[in-house]
Amino acid sequence: MSQGVAVVGIGQTGFRARFDELTYPELAQQAAMRALQDARLSPDDVDAVVFSMAPTQFMGVNDCDKWSVDFVWARNKPFMRVHTGGATGGSALHAAWAHVASGQYRRVLVVGADRLTETPDAQFILNLIWDPFYEQDFALNTVTMTALSTQRYMARYGVTEEQYARVVVRARRNALNNPNAHLKGEITVDDVMRSRRVSWPYKLYDICPRSAGAAALVLADEASARELCPRPAFVTGLGAISNTVFQGDRAVPSSDAEFADHAELAIAARECYQQAGITKPAGEIQVAELYDPFSSFQFPHLESLGFCERGTAARLSDEGAFDMNGLVSVGPSGGTLCTNPIGVTGLVRVADAALQVMGRAGDMQVRGVRNALATAAGGSAQFHTCTLLSDEPRGRVHS
Amino acid sequence: MTASSTASVEVIPGEWHVRYNYPAGATATHFFEGLRRKQILASRCSKSGLSYLPPRAYCERSFEACDEWVEAGMTGTIEAATIVSAAFENLPEPPYAIAYVRLDGVDTAMINFVRGLDLSDVPAAAQRLLPGQRVRVVFKAQPEGRITDFHYELA
Numbered sequence: 234m235s236q237g238v239a240v241v242g243i244g245q246t247g248f249r250a251r252f253d254e255l256t257y258p259e260l261a262q263q264a265a266m267r268a269l270q271d272a273r274l275s276p277d278d279v280d281a282v283v284f285s286m287a288p289t290q291f292m293g294v295n296d297c298d299k300w301s302v303d304f305v306w307a308r309n310k311p312f313m314r315v316h317t318g319g320a321t322g323g324s325a326l327h328a329a330w331a332h333v334a335s336g337q338y339r340r341v342l343v344v345g346a347d348r349l350t351e352t353p354d355a356q357f358i359l360n361l362i363w364d365p366f367y368e369q370d371f372a373l374n375t376v377t378m379t380a381l382s383t384q385r386y387m388a389r390y391g392v393t394e395e396q397y398a399r400v401v402v403r404a405r406r407n408a409l410n411n412p413n414a415h416l417k418g419e420i421t422v423d424d425v426m427r428s429r430r431v432s433w434p435y436k437l438y439d440i441c442p443r444s445a446g447a448a449a450l451v452l453a454d455e456a457s458a459r460e461l462c463p464r465p466a467f468v469t470g471l472g473a474i475s476n477t478v479f480q481g482d483r484a485v486p487s488s489d490a491e492f493a494d495h496a497e498l499a500i501a502a503r504e505c506y507q508q509a510g511i512t513k514p515a516g517e518i519q520v521a522e523l524y525d526p527f528s529s530f531q532f533p534h535l536e537s538l539g540f541c542e543r544g545t546a547a548r549l550s551d552e553g554a555f556d557m558n559g560l561v562s563v564g565p566s567g568g569t570l571c572t573n574p575i576g577v578t579g580l581v582r583v584a585d586a587a588l589q590v591m592g593r594a595g596d597m598q599v600r601g602v603r604n605a606l607a608t609a610a611g612g613s614a615q616f617h618t619c620t621l622l623s624d625e626p627r628g629r630v631h632s
Numbered sequence: 633m634t635a636s637s638t639a640s641v642e643v644i645p646g647e648w649h650v651r652y653n654y655p656a657g658a659t660a661t662h663f664f665e666g667l668r669r670k671q672i673l674a675s676r677c678s679k680s681g682l683s684y685l686p687p688r689a690y691c692e693r694s695f696e697a698c699d700e701w702v703e704a705g706m707t708g709t710i711e712a713a714t715i716v717s718a719a720f721e722n723l724p725e726p727p728y729a730i731a732y733v734r735l736d737g738v739d740t741a742m743i744n745f746v747r748g749l750d751l752s753d754v755p756a757a758a759q760r761l762l763p764g765q766r767v768r769v770v771f772k773a774q775p776e777g778r779i780t781d782f783h784y785e786l787a
Contacts, residue, residue, distance in 0.1 A: 253641040253643065254640070254641055290648070293646050293648065353721050354721045354722060356720040356721065356723065357720065357721050357722035357723060360720075360722075360723060365652075365654050366654070366656055366660045366686070366779065367660075367686035367742070367743075367779050368686075368743055368779075370778075370779055370780050371730050371743045371744060371745060372716060372720070372723045372724050372728065372730060373730075373743065374720060374723070376720075377714055377716060377730065380714035380716075381712040381713065381714050381730070381731075381732060382712060384712055384713055384714055384758070384761075384762075384763075385711065385712040385763055388762050388763045388764075389763075429717075429718065430717045430718070430754050431716070431717065431718040432714045432715070432716045432717070432718065433714050433715040433716075433717075433754055433755075433757075433758045434758070437718075477692065479686065479740065480712075480732060480741075480743075481685070481686075481711070481732045481734075481740050481741035481742050481743060482684075482740045482741075484711040484712045484732050484741050485711055485734050485739060485740055485741050487682060487739045487740070492711075492712065493712075
């Protein structure tokens with residue numbers, strides 16, 4: 234049986250449009266250094282390093298993980314890069330967890346950086362994730378592909394643009410409490426509705442910014458964690474799933490994971506909850522840090538994650554169920570909608586969830602957090618990860 | 633791209649020029665040959681009964697080879713659509729509409745442009761592209777054996 238694993242150190246650089254004063258590996262180094270300092274460890278205490286890095290074309294240097302090796306103190310250690318698009322940070326965390334849970338390593342650093350504004354061609358790069366035979370010609374990118382699933386969701390459940398706008402208002406307000414957030418502020422539903430149209434039903438404010446920054450976490454086995462950290466965040470559940478890149482296979486009656494619902498996430502969540510012994514997510518999980526780069530992701534995701542029935546999240550959102558200290562506090566950090574350094578966003582979600590469990594979330598802190606959930610989604614919304622952080626190593630994984 | 637520098641930091645310009653030749657493989661080549669004849673050919677697995685567009689050599693449900701080709705209908709149903717009204721670098725000039733359409737007789741949906749629709753009022757146009765809306769396939773006069781040989785129009 235696997236051994237218990239906990240988060241014992243967290244480092245984030247803060248996120249903004251550019252970090253011109255640092256090169257890419259220097260940026261990753263900042264997060265690694267902060268996570269090690271937070272865990273009160275030196276680089277020699279780390280047994281292995283997992284690098285969280287998505288498309289390399291954003292940086293314009295092929296496979297920047299190799300450039301970063303010595304900067305993140307991986308020299309003379311096992312090192313691997315993990316890449317599942319937007320889900321990269323979630324998958325990298327899972328790989329780091331497996332390193333420790335297997336007993337192979339005791340302390341693992343998972344670190345990465347991303348910078349989305351060094352090229353003006355980011356959405357063109359994202360168009361190139363589709364094949365050149367059937368799909369690349371039709372302007373698919375992360376904005377248009379998720380606009381398609383959103384349009385289908387709206388038609389299915391009768392959701393309005395205004396209901397999505399309220400999600401943006403909540404996210405930007407929550408982000409005011411997060412010193413690391415890229416976008417933040419008090420805005421109104423009207424501000425969102427008046428922002429320029431991009432891809433129906435999205436307006437500009439429905440869409441995350443292109444962020445730069447770095448994040449790192451130190452994972453340790455349970456015995457080390459209890460020595461190092463007064464309140465570690467235990468990893469008590471992990472679920473991950475992938476599906477075909479072809480969205481047209483999913484957006485049809487014969488689909489086994491409905492496109493509009495991001496239904497794959499429900500399968501990953503079931504696995505995650507089973508490991509952690511969660512039977513009623515609403516009530517047992519106090520915080521959800523979701524991979525929600527668009528205002529439309531929260532509704533299908535909260536439904537897939539079992540916080541509410543299909544087609545009910547928009548109404549519950551209107552009623553305040555997902556506000557701070559509501560039914561579940563969704564994105565106390567402001568979430569991905571306010572900050573999206575793609576290749577490390579999944580790590581940031583885990584970091585912000587872990588801080589909640591550790592009682593160190595500052596102005597973002599939710600009351601009485603025993604379990605906090607972090608998700609990530611990537612590719613053509615075809616990769617999903619769920620990670621549960623808990624105040625105690627409860628659940629099946631640790632039995 | 634032009635060189636620029638911020639107040640205190642040098643910024644070095646760069647650009648990638650990378651060329652490719654993509655072999656389409658036997659399955660896509662058969663599909664492209666069909667397009668030249670203004671036919672849209674779906675692969676079908678007799679074991680699962682599922683037919684695929686874009687065509688697949690193997691059925692991912694049955695783990696068997698797709699063993700038949702079937703000709704898709706020239707009409708179909710929108711499953712998801714969007715109208716793009718902002719310009720993305722190196723992507724088509726807006727506005728344009730794209731949709732996943734399930735052609736009659738085929739189980740999966742395939743993306744293409746929806747043309748011939750007034751997109752000046754986006755919310756109004758969006759109401760005409762709802763899932764369930766019927767569309768037809770329109771081929772260009774001289775197909776070249778490429779996915780861009782056809783598009784959709786409202787039926």
